[in-house]
Amino acid sequence: MAHNAVGRPQxxxxxxxxxLMQRLSNDRNWLGAAFMLPAAVILIMFxxxxxxxxxWLSFTDAKIGRDGVFIGLENYEWLSDDKxxxxxxxxTLFYTVIASVIKFLVGLYLALxxxxxxxxxxxxxxxxxxxxxxxxxxxxxxxxxxYDSQFSIISWSLKNMGLITENIDFLGSPDNARLSLIFAxxxxxxxxxxxxxxxxxxxxxxxxxxxxxxxxxxRWQNFRFVTFxxxxxxxxxxxxxxxxxxxxxxxxxxxxxxxxxxxATHLMATLGYQRAILAGxxxxxxxxxxxxxxFLLFAIMVSWFGLQxxxxxxxxxxx
Amino acid sequence: MSNxxxxxxxxxxxxxxxxxxxxxxxxxxxxxxxxxxxxxxxxMVVLIFPFYWMVLTSIKPDAQLINMDKFNPFWVVxxxxxxxxxxxxxxxxxxxxxxxxxxxxxxxxxxxxxxxFAAYALVRIRFKGAELVGAMIFLxxxxxxxxxxxxxxxxxxxYGLFDSPMALILVYPTILIPFSTWLLMxxxxxIPYELEECALIDGATRLQILVKIILPLAVxxxxxxxIFSLTLCWNEFIYALTFLSSTQNKTVPVAIVSExxxxxxxxxxxxxxxxxxxxxxxxxxxxFFVEHYVSAMTGAVKE
Numbered sequence: 013m014a015h016n017a018v019g020r021p022q023x024x025x026x027x028x029x030x031x032l033m034q035r036l037s038n039d040r041n042w043l044g045a046a047f048m049l050p051a052a053v054i055l056i057m058f059x060x061x062x063x064x065x066x067x068w069l070s071f072t073d074a075k076i077g078r079d080g081v082f083i084g085l086e087n088y089e090w091l092s093d094d095k096x097x098x099x100x101x102x103x104t105l106f107y108t109v110i111a112s113v114i115k116f117l118v119g120l121y122l123a124l125x126x127x128x129x130x131x132x133x134x135x136x137x138x139x140x141x142x143x144x145x146x147x148x149x150x151x152x153x154x155x156x157x158x159y160d161s162q163f164s165i166i167s168w169s170l171k172n173m174g175l176i177t178e179n180i181d182f183l184g185s186p187d188n189a190r191l192s193l194i195f196a197x198x199x200x201x202x203x204x205x206x207x208x209x210x211x212x213x214x215x216x217x218x219x220x221x222x223x224x225x226x227x228x229x230x231r232w233q234n235f236r237f238v239t240f241x242x243x244x245x246x247x248x249x250x251x252x253x254x255x256x257x258x259x260x261x262x263x264x265x266x267x268x269x270x271x272x273x274x275x276a277t278h279l280m281a282t283l284g285y286q287r288a289i290l291a292g293x294x295x296x297x298x299x300x301x302x303x304x305x306x307f308l309l310f311a312i313m314v315s316w317f318g319l320q321x322x323x324x325x326x327x328x329x330x331x
Numbered sequence: 332m333s334n335x336x337x338x339x340x341x342x343x344x345x346x347x348x349x350x351x352x353x354x355x356x357x358x359x360x361x362x363x364x365x366x367x368x369x370x371x372x373x374x375m376v377v378l379i380f381p382f383y384w385m386v387l388t389s390i391k392p393d394a395q396l397i398n399m400d401k402f403n404p405f406w407v408v409x410x411x412x413x414x415x416x417x418x419x420x421x422x423x424x425x426x427x428x429x430x431x432x433x434x435x436x437x438x439x440x441x442x443x444x445x446x447x448f449a450a451y452a453l454v455r456i457r458f459k460g461a462e463l464v465g466a467m468i469f470l471x472x473x474x475x476x477x478x479x480x481x482x483x484x485x486x487x488x489x490y491g492l493f494d495s496p497m498a499l500i501l502v503y504p505t506i507l508i509p510f511s512t513w514l515l516m517x518x519x520x521x522i523p524y525e526l527e528e529c530a531l532i533d534g535a536t537r538l539q540i541l542v543k544i545i546l547p548l549a550v551x552x553x554x555x556x557x558i559f560s561l562t563l564c565w566n567e568f569i570y571a572l573t574f575l576s577s578t579q580n581k582t583v584p585v586a587i588v589s590e591x592x593x594x595x596x597x598x599x600x601x602x603x604x605x606x607x608x609x610x611x612x613x614x615x616x617x618x619f620f621v622e623h624y625v626s627a628m629t630g631a632v633k634e
Contacts, residue, residue: 043458158381261477
């Protein structure tokens with residue numbers, strides 16, 4: 013609006029000098045499009061297009077170095093008979109559910125602890141975030157060493173305490189390997205959840221607790237009926253992100269077990285990598301990736317409703 | 332809610348908290364010790380231990396690494412810089428470190444450039460369909476690399492970018508732009524519109540307004556976005572693993588996983604040194620910009 017008001021007097025004085033450029037730069041839509049261009053080009057070329065192409069590839073028999081032909085649902089039919097694929101689906105869900113639940117509980121607990129009055133609070137908060145800052149693969153390598161079958165520090169400590177007699181084979185047996193990976197994932201994910209929830213906690217006005225306490229609320233009731241409802245929207249968003257990234261995790265598993273022992277820790281992403289890139293069956297790998305999309309859509313829906321609820325809670329004004 | 336507002340609210344909150352000692356006098360010393368300090372210390376020790384272990388291993392002589400009964404494994408006597416020295420002078424590690432930095436810095440710069448314009452257009456130009464585009468950018472943030480790397484590998488191959496740092500420089504912005512745009516939108520919204528109107532009346536173009544008025548005021552947001560973007564690039568693994576093949580082009584995370592693993596029981600020293608040296612630049616950067624880092628992390632979620 014302000015724009016047109018400025019444009020008009022200019023036009024009357026300098027009508028002859030108005031070039032195409034000037035007219036375009038005064039038009040909201042043209043200008044918006046021009047400003048969006050760099051981001052749009054990159055996102056369309058390297059995000060939207062590959063997303064579509066991935067779905068297309070899953071219907072072809074493409075191999076590395078060879079364009080495939082359309083084969084319909086054959087890749088999916090093949091996968092539906094593939095025990096390893098179903099194992100990877102199970103692993104992915106197991107990994108995501110267990111890790112997310114524990115990450116949420118520990119993260120929330122840690123956030124509540126950090127929200128107490130503490131000395132050196134900001135220093136503590138900085139330290140808590142370190143697992144999130146250290147590149148995942150590099151901390152995975154550290155875990156690999158901690159989980160070593162011969163020189164594991166955990167085995168050594170437990171042996172010295174007299175709790176076990178033999179070294180624990182953390183990554184050698186299927187169940188141990190799954191749990192070890194889940195632990196590493198929790199370790200890495202907790203700081204993110206704790207710090208974002210802490211930011212949410214800090215926006216809760218203390219007068220609400222005072223009012224609740226005057227009404228005779230216990231600590232638990234304070235948490236259950238004041239903190240938790242106010243925190244729900246941010247929990248919804250944080251957990252969506254967390255679930256999404258846990259579900260599509262690749263690095264931790266690839267750095268530590270590469271899906272072994274005997275495919276026991278393959279997630280859908282690592283199996284997709286193995287089939288598509290190492291074995292060269294792009295079509296089959298793409299089918300595995302595409303099979304992840306419904307789960308992701310589900311997570312996004314949850315996030316969407318979380319955000320809607322947030323707007324409603326804030327009276328629909330604040331974005 | 333914007334980051335600025337949030338920080339304000341937070342400080343107000345603390346202020347109120349300080350005034351209301353009435354609540355916290357209920358917390359006796361012992362209760363606080365058992366319910367707060369004890370669990371907090373346990374969690375902190377678990378969170379910090381792998382990093383401590385990484386540092387310790389990388390300066391331990393080999394003999395101490397594998398003889399845990401003779402030497403207390405939780406400490407080091409006669410620390411050595413042998414592993415780090417070997418890493419820096421007898422391997423291609425400096426080259427990998429350089430690749431990682433180069434790719435991260437260029438991809439971050441490219442993303443920031445694109446995001447500044449996109450965020451400004453979405454918040455202030457409000458062209459037709461801006462809301463829809465904003466929602467799509469948020470959705471783009473939710474598309475994980477794990478479902479894109481296979482088709483992207485064929486696209487990178489088709490463009491002739493395979494095994495080139497350029498592939499990563501062009502692909503990483505797909506992770507960074509949605510995040511940075513979203514974050515910067517929050518910062519731009521807090522800048523009073525009146526400033527812009529004044530400039531428009533004085534005849535400034537939109538580009539001049541963006542560069543001379545908006546950007547200087549959004550510096551904290553720009554720092555947050557760049558720090559976080561750098562971290563994300565440095566951290567990225569699956570694209571780097573898929574698109575790079577020759578040893579000299581690899582980034583640190585990929586090289587550590589593929590080049591160091593030779594089954595030697597003495598490899599742990601150099602592996603941990605590699606992990607440590609690869610993490611340190613980020614940890615140092617982080618320690619200077621903790622606040623920006625936190626506001627980037629929470630801002631992206633809260634917007």
